[in-house]
Amino acid sequence: MASVASAHCPWLYVTEDSHPRLFFGESLSDREYHLPEAVSAAEVWQTGIDAPKKRLEMATIEEDGFVGLESEDPIEPRGRLQTTIEYGCYHGTKLLYYVQHLPADNPSAWPDEPADGALQLQLDSEGDELVVSAVWESAPLAGATITLTHERGDAKDKLTSKTDKAGVARFPLDEVAEGLNGLSLMHVDKNDRGEVDGEPYTSATHYLTATFNYHQEAAAKVSALPALPEAVSSFGAAACDGWVYVYSGHVGQAHDHSRENLSSHFRRARLDGTGDWEELPMGRPLQGLPLVTHGGKLYRVGGLDARNASGEEEDLHSVADFAAYDPASETWTDMPPLPAGRSSHNAVVVDGTLYVVGGWRLTGDNQGEWQAGALAFDLDVPGAAWRELPEPPFKRRALAVSHIGGQIAALCGMTDDQDLSKKVYFYDPDAESWSDGPEYPGKPFHGFGLSAWNLDGDLYASGMDGFVYRLNEDRTAWEKAGESVTKRFFHQLVPDSQGALLLVAGVSPDQGHLATTERITPQAAKTP
Template sequence: MRSRIACLFAVVLAAPAGAAEPKAPEVPPLPKAVASFGAVACDGHLYVYGGHAGKTHSYDTESVLGTFHRVKLDGGTTWEELPAGPRAQGMNLVAHKGKVYRVGGMQPKNKPGTPSDNHSLADCARFDPKSGKWEDLPALPAGRSSHDVVVAGDTLVVVGGWQMKGKGEKSVWHTTALLLDLNAKEPKWESVAQPFQRRALTATAVGTKVFVLGGLGADGKPTDVFDVETKKWSTAPALPAEGKKAMAFSPSAATVNGRVIVNTVAGPVYRLTEKGDGWEKVGTAETPRMVARMVPFGPTSVALIGGASPDEGNVAGIEIVKLAEKGTPVAAPAKP
């Protein structure tokens, strides 16, 4: 890989004046502009599932999708349609040993133009790209949406979220994280107390540690970190504030070269310092977005996928952000 980069650099230096610069890598736009969907990179493909294609806070059986697609990350030009599943938004995908997992989500029962009737799903399923089929896994102990899910080692971890019970019913905030051993012959969900009640958050794993970032009401509060081996919680620095409010609402995150990367609706892309004691700015999104997804794109970039822009509404575009090798330190936010 290093030799390829060195060769490309040499070609650029030798190019005559006025020659066009090398074209930045691209991934085709999503089949439909969506927010609050699931996405994961697996074996050279980007997979996306479900999401909300309607107006903000307006949900029905048509605006929430159950579609499933993938595209090659290296030079792919066309999305491939895969077997669909239940309509769901407020969920995510993860990958483990070449298979794709989806967990929970929110599904409206009401038709367009009728009062909202939103229900959190307990579904958990695994997609095998080789067979092209979904396989049901043990359901969650209770419906869950507006959560996030990651894989740390061989453990699937679900954090945050709430259970929506439908029209006229009060939603219940989850107080536990859930663990599922993906190597077990008969996997069973294990509940672990979590030190917060939060939704609209994001998470990413570094080794055995799961970093739970942001969420509704999390501005200025420390990042929660769960170790799947010790099953203990600790904290890391709060997300930067950049002088704006509500930056912790529904960010996106990924792990690149063993480092936590996060993007907030303000636009900046941050990286947790090597010592884990602060944040540094390593890039900026051209299109600020929330309820979006992020996946690694090679060893030095991330792909920002879909989401909702404060100015443009739902976004179909996928933006590749090159991460600075040396970041710019960011001041810690004021304590709430």
């Protein structure tokens, strides 16, 4: 048999406009070889996502530089693409191909669960190494040679590593090329005998190709924390005493609201990125709620409860829940409820007072009652009650709330006219008055589901355009202070306790729900 490095094999990858492609070539750069009949009939699936696996509709295309199959529709580049192809008999052996592609740009977004098929590779990164685990019929495959190549190389430009007793092979990450890389493996089962279409065979040869994209700078940014066990958006998050906490949120497909699509988890991870996510005692599953911290405790305020099952007519209710979590005792304590149910709002604590701004109230199948008033609760005063603030000059939901110079900042969001706003407002607790701030940069939809945080006295915000902005010193304009690898909204900004910001999970307009966290170290402020 020819070695796997020089044999023609099927390969999967995704184009720049997010269309999956399958071709049959000797290497990642050999994309004009004709398609064998068995390969042209391949069924390509997208799996490892927070939704049922999906079969892609593929069509044959022939163009300059490429002959193969291409998906008719673009995909969200996440999870795993895979296909298994039974080629038939070849010189007395049965040929089977296992093909997979990891479309995410960084290792922390690669799926944890194994792919389908008897022969599979599981990819991960540990420190400065690419870790590849080979599995044959659900057991580690020891002594297998795995070959690493890249799309700019040819069949001779390769690096090999052999799996240990645990089926694990390792490659230095500095040997992994920028862009598209490929891994290949051949396993011969000499005990497999039978016939294919009446033609006998005395062994089975299993080829596997796995492709992935790698960008060193992106991987460094997005490896700030371990990936969450589930991709999530519209959740509560806060940093407290060296930990980042994530409460509930929306999982599954966008705009699909049901009990099943509310995360039933409350988790924390160390801000320094060491260790895994820890499960904590959970309260009611909710989305569209803030989580804030004060005095070593965490507080969740309001949120949205979905009472319908998946596929049923939506039955959504904003709740008035207010509860405190004590990490020391690992217990929740009920606090005085909000005056009315509220969700899609936001909150911040300033000088011991919790401020709640924006949101609406859903009560089943209605269109929602917008919450015009802002609220305050004195966390340091025993027996405190909610009090109304002077009514804001706006109605917003999916907004960000933070603070600057002792004033409350309310940023952007959706208006009660279903428009998206770039407006920013400040509330002065001493003067008990609202004032206008500088408009948020970019297009109006960049401020929908954005997040904001005061880091070391400066106000930062990030939204769907992928930039992190800082309010300038005289509070008249916003300036760029960083850029994320993955554009995201309905995420959360939290400090990492080392002068940087963490962008936690959320939704990407390209990739859907996210489980990754990015670390952004703000650029220095511009000098006049």
